Amino acid sequence: MTDTDIFGKQVPILIRNVSLNGKIQEIYLDGTGMIGAVGEKITDHDAEFIIDGDGATALPGMINMHTHSPMGLLRGYADDMQLFEWLSTKIWPTEAHLTEDDIYWGAKLACLEMIRTGTTTFNDMYFKMESVGRAVDEAGIRACLSYCMIDGGDHAKFESEARIMESTVKNIRSLHNPRVMPGVSPHAVYTVSEEGLAWCAEYAKKEQIPLHVHLSETEQEVADCVAAHGMRPPAWLDHCGVLFEQCIAAHCCWLDAGDITLLAKRGVTAVHNPISNMKLAGNRALPYPEMKTAGVNVALGTDGASSNNALDMFSEMKTAAILQKFFWNDPTVMPAADALKIASQNGAKALGLNAGVIAPGRLADLILIGRNPLNVPFFSTDSNAVYATSGLAVSTTICDGVILMHDGVIPGAEEIMNKAGDVASDLVRRAAQA
Ligand SMILES: C[C@H]1O[C@@H](n2cnc3c(N)ncnc32)[C@H](O)[C@@H]1O
Numbered sequence: 011m012t013d014t015d016i017f018g019k020q021v022p023i024l025i026r027n028v029s030l031n032g033k034i035q036e037i038y039l040d041g042t043g044m045i046g047a048v049g050e051k052i053t054d055h056d057a058e059f060i061i062d063g064d065g066a067t068a069l070p071g072m073i074n075m076h077t078h079s080p081m082g083l084l085r086g087y088a089d090d091m092q093l094f095e096w097l098s099t100k101i102w103p104t105e106a107h108l109t110e111d112d113i114y115w116g117a118k119l120a121c122l123e124m125i126r127t128g129t130t131t132f133n134d135m136y137f138k139m140e141s142v143g144r145a146v147d148e149a150g151i152r153a154c155l156s157y158c159m160i161d162g163g164d165h166a167k168f169e170s171e172a173r174i175m176e177s178t179v180k181n182i183r184s185l186h187n188p189r190v191m192p193g194v195s196p197h198a199v200y201t202v203s204e205e206g207l208a209w210c211a212e213y214a215k216k217e218q219i220p221l222h223v224h225l226s227e228t229e230q231e232v233a234d235c236v237a238a239h240g241m242r243p244p245a246w247l248d249h250c251g252v253l254f255e256q257c258i259a260a261h262c263c264w265l266d267a268g269d270i271t272l273l274a275k276r277g278v279t280a281v282h283n284p285i286s287n288m289k290l291a292g293n294r295a296l297p298y299p300e301m302k303t304a305g306v307n308v309a310l311g312t313d314g315a316s317s318n319n320a321l322d323m324f325s326e327m328k329t330a331a332i333l334q335k336f337f338w339n340d341p342t343v344m345p346a347a348d349a350l351k352i353a354s355q356n357g358a359k360a361l362g363l364n365a366g367v368i369a370p371g372r373l374a375d376l377i378l379i380g381r382n383p384l385n386v387p388f389f390s391t392d393s394n395a396v397y398a399t400s401g402l403a404v405s406t407t408i409c410d411g412v413i414l415m416h417d418g419v420i421p422g423a424e425e426i427m428n429k430a431g432d433v434a435s436d437l438v439r440r441a442a443q444a
């Protein structure tokens with residue numbers, strides 16, 4: 011069924027004839043955003059729509075745990091540069107010209123790309139997050155949205171950033187949409203003061219919302235932190251109160267054994283962003299084998315589309331698995347099942363979401379990969395999903411029990427692509443004239 015009626019409605023849906031964990035099964039979505047039943051034959055249902063999966067693979071929706079969604083506007087704008095030079099000479103000067111409208115269309119584009127490639131939840135850090143919230147609300151996807159504090163060690167700037175943080179949380183909450191959740195983001199140890207980091211930690215704990223930060227992305231960041239504070243970045247964050255169970259730390263490349271022990275002890279989630287790290291040539295991979303042994307919750311993210319340059323979690327899973335094997339010179343590191351888990355369940359755990367697994371009583375956030383050459387033959391769901399599949403092979407995306415894409419069709423996609431392209435050209439032109 012591709013008739014437009016099936017989009018955007020939270021109604022009971024029966025998905026038949028899908029391959030789940032290697033068996034042909036049926037999945038019933040109960041019409042309240044939850045998975046009601048999973049089984050070989052579901053007879054007791056009141057489905058309004060029936061989807062015949064035609065042998066498609068069913069997977070949990072991907073959870074992208076670190077991105078900057080509006081940065082899709084800068085996809086391909088500045089590549090092949092050193093991280094700090096890239097940020098300070100290209101990205102930050104252009105970001106200074108971003109309007110609410112730019113952010114809105116950038117986020118619309120990101121939501122479209124994520125729905126197209128099978129992501130149902132993302133953890134976002136940027137500016138003017140109310141506009142991202144509006145885009146997420148409309149797109150039907152799920153997200154945790156955090157304003158990014160950068161105070162550069164200036165007390166007056168810290169004060170104004172803290173007020174923006176508070177009003178962002180309040181405004182995101184005023185959407186009254188459980189799919190759109192607020193978070194708190196101090197950018198990193200090299201851009202936020204001690205008082206800024208400490209305030210963000212205290213505020214996130216008081217509001218009981220996630221804190222999202224960049225951590226130990228480059229060797230320089232570690233060296234500068236040690237020179238400035240006599241501590242490595244994780245110890246410095248801990249000193250500021252930032253390391254706690256709802257802390258989500260992106261990158262975590264340059265960690266030593268003590269750093270890993272500390273992250274494990276505090277229950278922090280570390281987010282691997284292998285494509286961004288390889289493209290910006292950080293020269294280190296997140297120490298997955300040691301983190302797994304230490305019991306750190308590791309999740310997966312794409313980073314922004316200007317350092318990736320896509321938000322495709324299937325590419326990210328494959329890259330994570332092969333980078334880990336290559337970097338640690340051991341093909342047994344991060345097997346396919348682990349790559350799938352960090353891209354789904356582990357992110358759900360970090361955000362406190364009952365998602366990431368297809369089972370009764372879980373959120374109805376799931377995707378189908380339709381029959382395509384990359385999925386033949388079918389010896390292993392995990393292997394095909396991680397090593398062979400591209401996000402563009404995703405045929406159906408469902409979030410909160412609502413069909414957002416079916417048979418590759420997403421209503422309104424053309425308008426979003428046109429508008430985002432125009433907005434991006436205009437932004438770059440304004441920035442060049444300044
Ligand atoms: C949210 C803020 O983070 C910046 N940003 C984007 N990518 C990275 C990265 N890899 N490392 C650090 N900061 C980054 C954005 O450009 C924005 O300024």
Ligand SMILES: [Zn+2]
Pocket residue numbers: 076077078224260313314
């Ligand atoms: Zn980032």
